[in-house]
Amino acid sequence: MRYYPQLSTGAMAHYPFAKRRRNRSIVNQALDGSSTKLYDANGGEIEWDLSYRGLSQNEMEGLRTFFTDVEGRLESFTFADPSDNLLAWSEGLNQPVWVRDGLLQATEGIVDPMGTTRATRLSNGAQTEQSIRQAVAVTGAHYYCLSLHLRSITPATVSLTAFTDQAGQTAVVSARSQWRRVESTFTLNSNLAPVRFQIELPAAAMVDVFGLQVEAQITASPYKKTTLQGGVYPESRFNQDELIVGAQGPDDYETRLQVICGIKG
Numbered sequence: 001m002r003y004y005p006q007l008s009t010g011a012m013a014h015y016p017f018a019k020r021r022r023n024r025s026i027v028n029q030a031l032d033g034s035s036t037k038l039y040d041a042n043g044g045e046i047e048w049d050l051s052y053r054g055l056s057q058n059e060m061e062g063l064r065t066f067f068t069d070v071e072g073r074l075e076s077f078t079f080a081d082p083s084d085n086l087l088a089w090s091e092g093l094n095q096p097v098w099v100r101d102g103l104l105q106a107t108e109g110i111v112d113p114m115g116t117t118r119a120t121r122l123s124n125g126a127q128t129e130q131s132i133r134q135a136v137a138v139t140g141a142h143y144y145c146l147s148l149h150l151r152s153i154t155p156a157t158v159s160l161t162a163f164t165d166q167a168g169q170t171a172v173v174s175a176r177s178q179w180r181r182v183e184s185t186f187t188l189n190s191n192l193a194p195v196r197f198q199i200e201l202p203a204a205a206m207v208d209v210f211g212l213q214v215e216a217q218i219t220a221s222p223y224k225k226t227t228l229q230g231g232v233y234p235e236s237r238f239n240q241d242e243l244i245v246g247a248q249g250p251d252d253y254e255t256r257l258q259v260i261c262g263i264k265g
Contacts, residue, residue, distance in 0.1 A: 010143035072241035084231025133198035140190030147220035
């Protein structure tokens with residue numbers, strides 16, 4: 001599988017960019033003039049309109065090479081939405097997409113930093129570390145930022161890890177008595193997929209978590225809640241067959257790319 005490239009800054013896109021979602025309805029026109037409309041759950045699509053300015057020569061060549069390799073509209077690739085959370089079920093840690101070690105319990109309905117009850121309490125009843133993780137269908141060659149809100153009545157350290165079957169990185173953060181947002185950036189230098197993002201608790205620890213988020217960039221942006229679908233689109237394509245490049249000066253290029261992907265639901 002091919003993966004849409006990041007820029008040297010770790011960004012997937014330049015701002016501003018446009019994101020559009022289109023849905024389709026099927027209309028059946030009867031002979032008596034009446035009509036019946038039905039929503040087509042499999043007929044939707046998302047399009048990203050990405051305008052780049054101030055690209056270096058290496059960044060421009062990377063985009064041009066990728067565009068040539070997939071032959072414009074012809075070949076598909078995986079696109080990590082730069083405006084979304086790549087995790088699915090960011091507030092549903094009991095959903096099957098999350099894999100928990102056997103003695104780690106997840107209790108939902110805990111009061112969160114927003115004043116609602118969307119946080120989850122992770123309780124480690126074991127005498128050793130226990131973790132919860134999610135596999136995301138992205139390449140380990142990119143930068144990723146994992147962020148979440150943490151709280152613990154008893155101060156505790158929590159390990160945040162990103163890993164593939166080939167490489168991994170871990171950062172240790174502190175959970176305190178008040179909610180605080182923590183983040184860590186990972187770059188695995190691995191071409192393997194998927195990347196698994198993991199939270200590990202020490203023995204007998206109890207920690208409240210909220211707003212788990214992974215983004216294909218080096219710092220965290222405001223939290224986006226997800227359910228069934230995270231911001232990873234494995235059947236994306238370019239919506240153009242020609243790449244137009246402008247040069248504003250030495251090592252200063254601009255271009256525009258349109259990416260499209262069909263969606264269900």
